Structure formats: structure tokens, C-alpha cells
Amino acid sequence: MTRKGRTRALARRAALVGTVTLLVGIGLAPAAVAAPNPTPSPPREGGKNELIDEAIERTSRAFVEAKNAVTDSRKKQDALNKEMARLEVRRAALAPQAAEIARHNYMNGRIGPALMLLNSRDENEFLDKAETLEMLSAYDNERLAELADNQRQAAAAKAQLDLETKRESAQLAVMAKQKSDVEKAFKLAGGRTVNGNAYVNQPVARQSPRASDGSFPAQSCSVDDPTTNGCITPRTLFALKETQRLGFKRFVSCHRDGGPFEHPKGRACDFSVFKTNDFGSGDAQGDARFYGNNLAAFLVKNADKLGILYVIWYRQVWLPSTGTWKSYSGAHGDPSSDHTNHVHLSLL
Known part of the structure; x- marks a missing residue:
């Protein structure tokens, strides 16, 4: 390219930059701007071993079915x-x-x-x-x-x-x-029984529909999830509505594609304990911790009515088969894995 050609190219580039600058200044340029209310990323959950996926789900489901029988x-x-x-x-x-x-x-x-x-x-x-x-x-x-x-x-x-x-x-x-x-x-996983949350003054949920023999029959992911663009089971929707009806109205995310627990099956919800519409960035303290304690206690108190499989909150997990809170730590040691920023609920 000749010197004159390079000069013309530089001039065109400068003119283009000036035009883009002007458009951005008046708000017409297609700049990449984040959505004003982005959907919060679901908390990263996962255990140190397959305890939750296998032992907890298997034993809790069998226990609840036997108890209903x-x-x-x-x-x-x-x-x-x-x-x-x-x-x-x-x-x-x-x-x-x-x-x-x-x-x-x-x-x-x-x-x-x-x-x-x-x-x-x-x-x-x-x-x-x-x-x-x-x-x-x-x-x-x-x-x-x-x-x-x-x-x-x-x-x-x-x-x-x-x-x-x-x-x-x-x-x-x-x-x-x-x-x-x-x-x-x-x-075997190093867990131990810990002091759990009290049931004092927790509201009573309405009874989730059961079969004629009193059992909670298996349900598919067949209804729209109001918290995501996915699906959940009718039982999960009932539990979500009851929880919100009785005062626990902070941010919730239920369905999730892939990952552990019952989220992909539409049988789990994560309840943020923060007032903001996300899962926060650290361990819950003060008002958030108090909210999480009350929510976890409410779910435990109404486990039979809602068909609850287990509840995880603040490095503890509650199962109907034991009736007590057990220590639980996630694989990553962060607030999401340790469930210190949200209460996890899994249903039958």
C-alpha cells in the first residue's frame, strides 16, 4: 500500500471511531449492556461424596413410604x-x-x-x-x-x-x-448429630394431596415452575405456594438442568435467605440467618404435610428417617455448597 493509500485508510478509521463515539453518546449504538435484572445463578451444590444422592434419598424415601404405610x-x-x-x-x-x-x-x-x-x-x-x-x-x-x-x-x-x-x-x-x-x-462420612432448629411458633401448612392409602405417589415434572423457565412437580408447587403463603417470600429458584439433588426432576427448591433477589455472596448473618433458621424449622415441622424428603441449611441436613439435624459440608467449602446462603428443600 502506498503512503497516500495508508493515509486514506487511517482517515476512514478515525471517522468510523468518531461516528461510533457519537452514537454511544446519544444512546443509539448497540452496546453490549447487561440486563437490568439478570436471573441469579443457582447456588453451586454438591457433597464430598455420594451421600446425598444415594444414602439420603434412598433411605429417606423408603422411610417415608414405610411411615405412610x-x-x-x-x-x-x-x-x-x-x-x-x-x-x-x-x-x-x-x-x-x-x-x-x-x-x-x-x-x-x-x-x-x-x-x-x-x-x-x-x-x-x-x-x-x-x-x-x-x-x-x-x-x-x-x-x-x-x-x-x-x-x-x-x-x-x-x-x-x-x-x-x-x-x-x-x-x-x-x-x-x-x-x-x-x-x-x-x-462413615464423618457426620454427627448437632443441635437443630426449634419448632416454636412455626405455622402449620395445609396437607399436600395424598393417595387414598395415605402415600405420596411419584410425580413427574409436569407443571410450570414459577421461579424459572423449567418445570416442577405438582407436589413441589404446592410446597412452594404454602411456604410463600405462610410468610417466606424471599427469592426462590427451583428447577435446574443437570447437577445433583432433585432439581432436574422438579422436586427441589433453593430458598435464598437474603432480601435481595439473589443468593448473596457470603454466609448468612443477622436477619438472614434468623430467616433461614425459621424457614428450616417450618419445613421440618411440616415435613409430613408437605411430603419432604430432606432439608439442608447451614452445614446441617435434616431427614425424616432420623428426625434430627446432622452435620453436612459441601465439597467446595463455599456458602452455596455449605448451604449457608440458602435453604435447600427436596420433596418426594
Whole structure:
């Protein structure tokens, strides 16, 4: 390129720079500006081992399912005991009548009614006596049939009660095993029981829908997540709405593509403890720590109603299988991994 050509190129470049500068100055240039309210990045979560993904989820789910089965079995046992008591009252009323019928038939046999008919003065009296005997016989037969049906129902109720008792015992054994398994897992992982959050004055949530047998059936990620552009389960949505309805309205993020826990399945939410619409940049202190303590305590208190799998908050995890808070530390030692800036909730 000649000297004159280089001079013209430099002049065009200077003119272009001047034009861009002018456009930026008046706000017309397509400058790369961050969105005014960017979506906060979800907290980075992850354990030192596979304790959360395997032991906690597996044992907690099995424990809750067994506990629901025990509750359902006890309800059925209570109903069966009431039915057996009702049948016994009726049996007690029918038994003397049956005994009297038996005694009368034994004493009179077939001859008594026949003699009564033969002693009739005329045809009309004969017919009246015959009708009376027929009515008495029908009444006696009804009482005897009712007593027999009563005894069959009582036997069936007793058999069903025995089955429910065995079912309860089996599910209690499952609960004990799951509790033992998770205790062993925590011990191997270096966990220990710690002082948890109090339940004092925490509000009571409404009951999340259950199946007819009292269980929480599996649900798919089928409803829109109001906190992200993803999906969550109906049970997660119910828990989220109940939590917010009862006063915990700070920033929340539920669905997440990939990563550990139940977020990708739509069965988990992270509740920020800060007043800003993000997860903060450090460990919660003061008002934020107080908010997190209350939220964690609320979730634990209402675990049965909401179908909670586990709760993690401030280096502690609570599971229904143990009923206590256990120490928990993330892999990275930061506020998100240690859950010191948000409360993690996982649901069945």
C-alpha cells in the first residue's frame, strides 16, 4: 500500500471511531449492556461424596413410604376394631334370641306346632294359627341368619386385622432399617448429630394431596415452575405456594438442568435467605440467618404435610428417617455448597 493509500485508510478509521463515539453518546449504538435484572445463578451444590444422592434419598424415601404405610395400617386397624366392637354388640343381642329359638325347637320339636293347628276350633282359627306359625318361623330364621352373617363378618374383620397388624410390623422394621442405614452412612462420612432448629411458633401448612392409602405417589415434572423457565412437580408447587403463603417470600429458584439433588426432576427448591433477589455472596448473618433458621424449622415441622424428603441449611441436613439435624459440608467449602446462603428443600 502506498503512503497516500495508508493515509486514506487511517482517515476512514478515525471517522468510523468518531461516528461510533457519537452514537454511544446519544444512546443509539448497540452496546453490549447487561440486563437490568439478570436471573441469579443457582447456588453451586454438591457433597464430598455420594451421600446425598444415594444414602439420603434412598433411605429417606423408603422411610417415608414405610411411615405412610404404618399410618394407613393403623387407621385401618382402628376402623376394623370399631367394626368388630359393633358386631360384638349385635352378636350379644342376637345370641339370647338364638338360644331361645334352639330351646323352643328342642322342647316342642315338630309335634308342638302340629298339635296347635289340630286344636283349632274351625277353619278360620286354623288359618290364623298357620299364618302366625309361619311369621314366627320366618322371624326365627331371620335372627338365625343374621347371627350367622354377624359371625362371618366378625371372622373376616379379625383376619383383616391380623393382616394389618403384620403389615404394620413389617413397615416398622423397614423404618428401623432405613434409620440404621442412614446413621451408618453419616458416621462413615464423618457426620454427627448437632443441635437443630426449634419448632416454636412455626405455622402449620395445609396437607399436600395424598393417595387414598395415605402415600405420596411419584410425580413427574409436569407443571410450570414459577421461579424459572423449567418445570416442577405438582407436589413441589404446592410446597412452594404454602411456604410463600405462610410468610417466606424471599427469592426462590427451583428447577435446574443437570447437577445433583432433585432439581432436574422438579422436586427441589433453593430458598435464598437474603432480601435481595439473589443468593448473596457470603454466609448468612443477622436477619438472614434468623430467616433461614425459621424457614428450616417450618419445613421440618411440616415435613409430613408437605411430603419432604430432606432439608439442608447451614452445614446441617435434616431427614425424616432420623428426625434430627446432622452435620453436612459441601465439597467446595463455599456458602452455596455449605448451604449457608440458602435453604435447600427436596420433596418426594
